[in-house]
Amino acid sequence: MRKWMKLIVLAVLPAAMLASCDDDDDDVPVIEQKARVMVVHASPDAPGVDLFVDNAKVNATALTFPNNTVYLDVPAGSRNIKVNATGTTTSVIDGNITFQNNRNYTIFAAGSLGSNNIEPLVLEDDLTAPTAGNAKVRFVHLSPDAPAVDIVNVTTPNEAVLFNAQSFRQASGFVSVPAGSYDLEVRLDADNTAVLSLNDINLQDGKIYTIFARGFVQPPSGNTNTLGAQIIEHVRP
Numbered sequence: 001m002r003k004w005m006k007l008i009v010l011a012v013l014p015a016a017m018l019a020s021c022d023d024d025d026d027d028v029p030v031i032e033q034k035a036r037v038m039v040v041h042a043s044p045d046a047p048g049v050d051l052f053v054d055n056a057k058v059n060a061t062a063l064t065f066p067n068n069t070v071y072l073d074v075p076a077g078s079r080n081i082k083v084n085a086t087g088t089t090t091s092v093i094d095g096n097i098t099f100q101n102n103r104n105y106t107i108f109a110a111g112s113l114g115s116n117n118i119e120p121l122v123l124e125d126d127l128t129a130p131t132a133g134n135a136k137v138r139f140v141h142l143s144p145d146a147p148a149v150d151i152v153n154v155t156t157p158n159e160a161v162l163f164n165a166q167s168f169r170q171a172s173g174f175v176s177v178p179a180g181s182y183d184l185e186v187r188l189d190a191d192n193t194a195v196l197s198l199n200d201i202n203l204q205d206g207k208i209y210t211i212f213a214r215g216f217v218q219p220p221s222g223n224t225n226t227l228g229a230q231i232i233e234h235v236r237p
Contacts, residue, residue, distance in 0.1 A: 033076035035099035036237060038106045038125075039083075040068040042142040044215045044225035046092060046113040052082040062086040066214045066230045068106075071237075076101040081120065083109050092118045104237075106210065110169060112144040114220055119169075126174050127208060127236045135179045135203035139163040140171040140212040143227055148189040149213065155183045165189045179205035186213060186229070198229050208234040 039051055041063045048062030053074055063069060076099050083093035093109055097120070104125040111118035121140070130136045139151050139162070151163040162184070163172045182203060186196035195217070203209060210232040215225040 033101035034073045035076050035101065036071040036104045037074045037099065038069055038071050038104075038232075038234075039063065040106060040108045040212070040232070041065045042108045042110045042121075042212065042214055043092075043113055043118050044144070045220060045223055046085075046109070046118060048086040049092070049109065050084045050086050052080075052084065054080050055082070065225065066228075068232055071104065071235065074099055076103075081107065083118075083120075093120050095120065097122055104234075106232075108140065108142060108212070110142045110144075115144065117144070121169055121171070123171055125208075125234055127234055129206060129236065130176050130208070133179060133205055134176045135205065135207050135209065136174040136176050137162075137203060137209045137211060138172045138174045139166060140210060141166040141168050143213045143215055143217060144168060146195070146213060146217050146227060149195070150187045150189050150192075151211075152185045152187055153182055154185050155181070174208065177203060179203055179207075184211075186227075196227055196229065201231070208236070210234065 041049060044065055046065065048064040050057055051059045051063060058072055059069060078096050078098045080096050081093065082091045084091050092113065099105060104127050106123050106125055108121040109118060110121045141149060146168065148165050148167045150161050150165065153160045153162050162175065166172065180203065182201040184198040184201055185194045187194050212230050213227065214230050215227045216223065217227050219226055
């Protein structure tokens with residue numbers, strides 16, 4: 001009789017252990033996959049906007065030109081993104097964007113409301129740290145009525161083109177440059193005419209920046225958003 005009892009116990013133990021393992025699996029927390037997303041208001045004739053991810057509003061106050069949000073945590077996968085005029089259901093951007101887990105993105109709301117051509121420009125941000133003594137910078141052309149431009153470093157006697165022939169909605173990749181203070185010029189690519197000077201641009205060691213051209217070369221009546229540049233510092237996670 002004792003021998004039979006031992007056999008029964010031995011037969012039951014594996015099943016009990018498996019059941020115990022199943023219970024433990026149920027208790028393992030599910031780690032939500034997320035991306036980090038920054039939104040930039042780059043339309044020079046659009047009002048302040050509200051931002052929605054899958055119809056949930058994500059900004060507490062209106063985002064106005066030419067400002068940006070911090071990086072926002074967004075569930076990875078295909079997400080519906082809406083940009084609405086503040087306090088309304090009128091969407092100037094409404095589309096689905098796929099975000100990869102642990103990736104960083106910037107969405108520029110770019111174009112002219114008056115020309116009915118506001119569209120999102122979605123860029124993935126390479127936030128790997130620059131090498132010691134350097135900064136990383138990229139350029140994005142977001143002036144709706146400006147032709148192709150070059151960004152020229154005029155800090156030293158030997159001029160150097162940092163970004164060549166950038167057209168509207170075009171973005172360079174990030175490039176590594178020695179940290180320091182820079183004098184830059186935005187020049188028309190067609191004839192090398194300087195249209196904007198950017199003096200004393202301080203690019204700090206170890207930091208990452210986006211410089212984008214904003215505003216109108218010839219603003220519409222009543223609009224004061226003339227051609228200029230905006231600098232964003234990207235904060236690494």
